[in-house]
Amino acid sequence: MTRLFQLAAVAALAAAAAACGGSTSTNTIAASGPTVTETFTGTVQPAGAADIHTFTVTTPGTVSVTMTSAGPPPTIMMGIGLGNPDNAGNCIYITTVQQPPSSTPQISGTVTASGAYCVAVGDIGNAAGPITYSVTVSHT
DSSP: OHHHHHHHHHHHHHHHHHHTTOOOOOOOOOOOOOOEEEEEEEEEOTTOOOEEEEEEESSOEEEEEEEEEEESSTTOOEEEEEEEEOTTSOEEEEEEEEEOOOSSOSEEEEEOSOEEEEEEEEOOSOOSSOEEEEEEEEEO
16 A cells, blocks of 8 residues: 555656646656566477466566477477466466467567466477477566
8 A cells, every 4th residue: 555655646746747847757657566487398299288387477567478499399380378277277368379489478468467377388280299398487
């Protein structure tokens, strides 16, 4: 509650300064928690079920998913999904992509609610054998 009061006081002060012909620049203050980075690894079987990992977002904010490695071969295209876990252990997808491994996020965006989320990695039909992968999720 104190932080909310401080944010409101800063906003009111900025509005008052602008109304009096003060500075025209504005600063945006975003309530956000520290960034948490989690790495998940696993193996996906050809034409098998997606491998699902859960994580908890404590403060709404940005989320990014980066599949940093997968293979063999090291350039294989995989399905990557971000969603919410259900009671049966499934991942109900918010978004999915088909991408090869990369050092840049394949999925990024904003989550508007704290709670349980999941990331899934699966074969899209091109795996000739088991695929070992590593995926990193950064969130607040």
